[in-house]
Amino acid sequence: AQTVTQSQPEMSVQEAETVTLSCTYDTSESDYYLFWYKQPPSRQMILVIRQEAYKQQNATENRFSVNFQKAAKSFSLKISDSQLGDAAMYFCAYKGSVWGAGTKLIIKP
Amino acid sequence: NAGVTQTPKFRILKIGQSMTLQCTQDMNHNYMYWYRQDPGMGLKLIYYSVGAGITDKGEVPNGYNVSRSTTEDFPLRLELAAPSQTSVYFCASSYSGHTEAFFGQGTRLTVV
Numbered sequence: 001a002q003t004v005t006q007s008q009p010e011m012s013v014q015e016a017e018t019v020t021l022s023c024t025y026d027t028s029e030s031d032y033y034l035f036w037y038k039q040p041p042s043r044q045m046i047l048v049i050r051q052e053a054y055k056q057q058n059a060t061e062n063r064f065s066v067n068f069q070k071a072a073k074s075f076s077l078k079i080s081d082s083q084l085g086d087a088a089m090y091f092c093a094y095k096g097s098v099w100g101a102g103t104k105l106i107i108k109p
Numbered sequence: 110n111a112g113v114t115q116t117p118k119f120r121i122l123k124i125g126q127s128m129t130l131q132c133t134q135d136m137n138h139n140y141m142y143w144y145r146q147d148p149g150m151g152l153k154l155i156y157y158s159v160g161a162g163i164t165d166k167g168e169v170p171n172g173y174n175v176s177r178s179t180t181e182d183f184p185l186r187l188e189l190a191a192p193s194q195t196s197v198y199f200c201a202s203s204y205s206g207h208t209e210a211f212f213g214q215g216t217r218l219t220v221v
Contacts, residue, residue: 004151033207045199045212052207091151096142096203096210097167099151 023092132200
């Protein structure tokens with residue numbers, strides 16, 4: 001069975017600095033998709049970034065990028081130039097079916 | 110654009126009561142999902158559907174039932190509510206299993 005592990009329950013970063021959130025997963029499949037979602041206090045789930053496993057190039061979306069290491073089964077999220085609006089829970093997901101426990105990101109002004 | 114609409118937003122049930130959480134999407138998505146999110150946790154998949162007439166169990170299906178008679182609607186039925194079903198429930202849809210999932214606003218359910 002697939003699993004997703006987020007080992008950082010909480011992270012904090014100074015505004016404008018860079019932070020990396022960790023995610024590891026386990027699967028025996030070779031072709032799959034990984035996602036990072038953001039959940040602000042409003043409870044709404046918002047897609048941050050998506051990575052296709054067969055693509056070696058790391059996905060980027062403006063200030064958000066991933067470090068995808070397929071052999072190591074690692075999928076970390078880097079947020080550059082952190083903004084107050086980035087404060088939220090961040091979830092790593094394997095396809096739509098397996099989710100990590102989340103990392104609470106705190107932005108210090 | 111409505112996207113994914115869930116009703117109700119809040120509900121309090123007594124132990125043993127039943128209810129149906131409604132979910133509808135207007136994006137013509139094939140895939141629909143029901144998740145529950147317990148406090149401080151990620152999402153756990155209850156049931157999912159890959160198209161009208163097709164449903165399958167997720168990680169935590171016990172105590173729940175679903176149906177998918179149309180592409181748009183995917184109701185979740187709770188029979189004989191128990192305190193362990195106190196949670197926030199999310200419905201989501203996606204075009205395929207590999208594309209972005211769009212989420213409803215969630216339903217906060219309390220069983221007392």
